[in-house]
Amino acid sequence: xxxxxxxxxxxxxxxxxxxxxxxxxxxxxxxxxxxxxxxxxxxxxxxxxxxxxxxxxxxxxxxxxxxxxxxxxxxxxxxxxxxxxxxxxxxxxxxxxxxxxxxxxxxxxxxxxxxxxxxxxxxxxxxxxxxxxxxxxxxxxxxxxxxxxxxxxxxxxxxxxxxxxxxxxxxxxxxxxxxxxxxxxxxxxxxxxxxxxxxxxxxxxxxxxxxxxxxxxxxxxxxxxxxxxxxxxxxxxxxxxxxxxxxxxxxxxxxxxxxxxxxxxxxxxxxxxxxxxxxxxxxxxxxxxxxxxxxxxxxxxxxxxxxxxxxxxxxxxxxxxxxxxxxxxxxxxxxxxx
Amino acid sequence: xxxxxxxxxxxxxxxxxxxxxxxxxxxxxxxxxxxxxxxxxxxxxxxxxxxxxxxxxxxxxxxxxxxxxxxxxxxxxxxxxxxxxxxxxxxxxxxxxxxxxxxxxxxxxxxxxxxxxxxxxxxxxxxxxxxxxxxxxxxxxxxxxxxxxxxxxxxxxxxxxxxxxxxxxxxxxxxxxxxxxxxxxxxxxxxxxxxxxxxxxxxxxxxxxxxxxxxxxxxxxxxxxxxxxxxxxxxxxxxxxxxxxxxxxxxxxxxxxxxxxxxxxxxxxxxxxxxxxxxxxxxxxxxxxxxxxxxxxxxxxxxxxxxxxxxxxxxxxxxxxxxxxxxxxxxxxxxxxx
Numbered sequence: 001x002x003x004x005x006x007x008x009x010x011x012x013x014x015x016x017x018x019x020x021x022x023x024x025x026x027x028x029x030x031x032x033x034x035x036x037x038x039x040x041x042x043x044x045x046x047x048x049x050x051x052x053x054x055x056x057x058x059x060x061x062x063x064x065x066x067x068x069x070x071x072x073x074x075x076x077x078x079x080x081x082x083x084x085x086x087x088x089x090x091x092x093x094x095x096x097x098x099x100x101x102x103x104x105x106x107x108x109x110x111x112x113x114x115x116x117x118x119x120x121x122x123x124x125x126x127x128x129x130x131x132x133x134x135x136x137x138x139x140x141x142x143x144x145x146x147x148x149x150x151x152x153x154x155x156x157x158x159x160x161x162x163x164x165x166x167x168x169x170x171x172x173x174x175x176x177x178x179x180x181x182x183x184x185x186x187x188x189x190x191x192x193x194x195x196x197x198x199x200x201x202x203x204x205x206x207x208x209x210x211x212x213x214x215x216x217x218x219x220x221x222x223x224x225x226x227x228x229x230x231x232x233x234x235x236x237x238x239x240x241x242x243x244x245x246x247x248x249x250x251x252x253x254x255x256x257x258x259x260x261x262x263x264x265x266x267x268x269x270x271x272x273x274x275x276x277x278x279x280x281x282x283x284x285x286x287x288x289x290x291x292x293x294x295x296x297x298x299x300x301x302x303x304x305x306x307x308x309x310x311x312x313x314x315x316x317x318x319x320x321x322x323x324x325x326x327x328x329x330x331x332x333x334x335x336x337x338x
Numbered sequence: 339x340x341x342x343x344x345x346x347x348x349x350x351x352x353x354x355x356x357x358x359x360x361x362x363x364x365x366x367x368x369x370x371x372x373x374x375x376x377x378x379x380x381x382x383x384x385x386x387x388x389x390x391x392x393x394x395x396x397x398x399x400x401x402x403x404x405x406x407x408x409x410x411x412x413x414x415x416x417x418x419x420x421x422x423x424x425x426x427x428x429x430x431x432x433x434x435x436x437x438x439x440x441x442x443x444x445x446x447x448x449x450x451x452x453x454x455x456x457x458x459x460x461x462x463x464x465x466x467x468x469x470x471x472x473x474x475x476x477x478x479x480x481x482x483x484x485x486x487x488x489x490x491x492x493x494x495x496x497x498x499x500x501x502x503x504x505x506x507x508x509x510x511x512x513x514x515x516x517x518x519x520x521x522x523x524x525x526x527x528x529x530x531x532x533x534x535x536x537x538x539x540x541x542x543x544x545x546x547x548x549x550x551x552x553x554x555x556x557x558x559x560x561x562x563x564x565x566x567x568x569x570x571x572x573x574x575x576x577x578x579x580x581x582x583x584x585x586x587x588x589x590x591x592x593x594x595x596x597x598x599x600x601x602x603x604x605x606x607x608x609x610x611x612x613x614x615x616x617x618x619x620x621x622x623x624x625x626x627x628x629x630x631x632x633x634x635x636x637x638x639x640x641x642x643x644x645x646x647x648x649x650x651x652x653x654x655x656x657x658x659x660x661x662x663x664x665x666x667x668x669x670x671x672x673x674x675x676x
Contacts, residue, residue: 258601265587269587277610
């Protein structure tokens with residue numbers, strides 16, 4: 001048994017608009033000897049995710065807000081280095097929600113031992129093999145009822161969820177996959193490595209026009225991570241009976257005023273569209289089937305991925321902000337270096 | 339066999355914004371002797387409906403636009419006065435889509451013989467016993483998945499579809515029904531004759547505030563006939579897992595510019611909401627079950643109704659405009675007087 005020092009990032013103030021240097025604070029915490037039932041985990045990777053912006057506000061939502069002056073919670077993966085639990089062994093790779101810290105010490109029940117897939121870096125359990133991949137899978141299947149032959153449009157397609165959506169859609173039978181992203185490099189990646197049939201840079205020209213040009217036969221399923229002009233553009237192109245999974249609206253999370261919605265929502269009536277929002281919490285029963293499918297695809301080498309890795313837990317705030325500005329390709333993770 | 343003169347209202351010009359006196363023209367048509375297979379029908383009632391505004395525009399939609407310089411089509415009921423068809427007898431009450439005219443003469447296949455419900459005025463087959471009632475039923479059940487105990491909010495609740503929605507919702511198990519309407523008389527009618535638990539006049543104050551005041555436990559199902567501020571207000575009050583049937587947006591049909599959508603559509607994601615638009619065409623297979631249920635309810639005296647009747651087929655344009663401005667209570671119909 002030993003003491004351990006943990007570097008942790010706390011929420012110091014609730015931001016208005018974009019978070020700033022004052023929003024977060026880095027602290028050192030010293031853990032003493034383990035209590036019975038506890039484990040000590042050294043984190044390898046910590047996740048930064050768009051939904052965290054909403055939790056920085058003090059408003060009622062589907063998850064409670066982050067507590068002020070407490071360490072930011074969220075997904076992380078690490079190795080157990082000490083254990084006083086019969087259920088969790090030293091050396092196990094675990095996932096948990098203790099968030100932005102390099103070392104964590106808590107009751108073993110707060111940690112989930114991961115069934116490791118051979119050849120998979122541990123960071124992927126925060127990404128395509130974890131909640132991110134599951135979000136893509138649930139959105140396509142349970143929410144938007146993906147059908148063989150669908151034309152699928154994904155906004156924010158080079159992001160963590162987006163890169164998963166395009167691949168899973170294709171593996172499940174979509175005939176045409178189209179994506180938007182925010183740089184020429186990302187667009188090239190989508191049509192190259194990720195096999196998109198078409199992609200465009202939403203910063204180049206109006207999304208409405210660009211989407212129209214690449215969807216001569218319309219869109220059957222839209223997986224929206226962006227909101228705003230992307231949703232409006234997609235509603236113009238949806239085919240009758242089309243389905244929209246409203247997963248996120250990253251374009252608006254830092255707005256200080258409410259943005260108007262799409263000016264063509266009436267299309268939902270005339271074209272019999274279904275728009276369905278979701279957060280993953282209500283769909284965790286899909287995890288076993290997803291894990292089975294994804295393990296197979298991954299082991300067969302059918303899954304591509306990118307990660308954007310930032311080093312140092314003290315850089316988690318900057319990683320979060322970079323991700324919100326689209327600085328990532330694929331999943332953004334923080335390598336703790338602990 | 340005789341000749342017959344028919345007064346008919348044609349679309350003379352495509353309106354921009356609100357239709358005017360120049361939009362329509364009344365003509366006299368003379369029908370000669372019946373051809374084999376034809377019937378002659380004297381209309382009793384002709385329907386004016388909100389969806390007709392969309393068909394006056396020359397845009398692709400779920401139904402083709404009305405043809406210029408042709409008689410306005412739409413639902414009507416009448417009696418067969420002459421027949422050269424073996425399938426349709428003189429005296430039969432029939433429904434058809436030949437629209438704004440007092441006499442019609444066409445092939446018998448264009449007419450549907452109505453199974454008359456004892457005690458029901460023929461106008462009701464254009465309203466609560468017909469497509470209007472079916473629209474309410476389909477929207478509540480197939481589209482918005484009405485559940486026992488739901489709190490239901492109906493916009494435009496004193497209109498044709500609205501009066502049907504409130505009653506059917508209650509008969510199918512809703513525990514609380516709330517409506518909006520555009521006059522104190524309508525509000526009183528809703529909480530009186532139609533048994534709404536609460537109702538408000540949307541012209542009195544902001545819909546957002548008024549709806550909040552009467553929905554302390556939120557809304558599970560929203561049946562929207564109005565759009566605009568009503569949809570926005572409802573999205574604020576929807577409970578997690580709530581369902582929205584997007585039936586119409588009468589507040590916007592005469593807009594010359596596109597109106598922005600709701601500023602809180604992000605609630606769809608955080609609260610796992612489903613918004614589903616529909617037009618009746620895809621759901622006609624629900625008609626037999628609806629007819630069975632509604633015939634029972636009506637015969638048991640459990641269905642209230644109002645109609646706003648305008649006399650004279652030449653007044654159909656004015657009836658249509660009055661309906662679009664909310665001048666009707668319940669279904670607006672034109673009595674041909676032929």
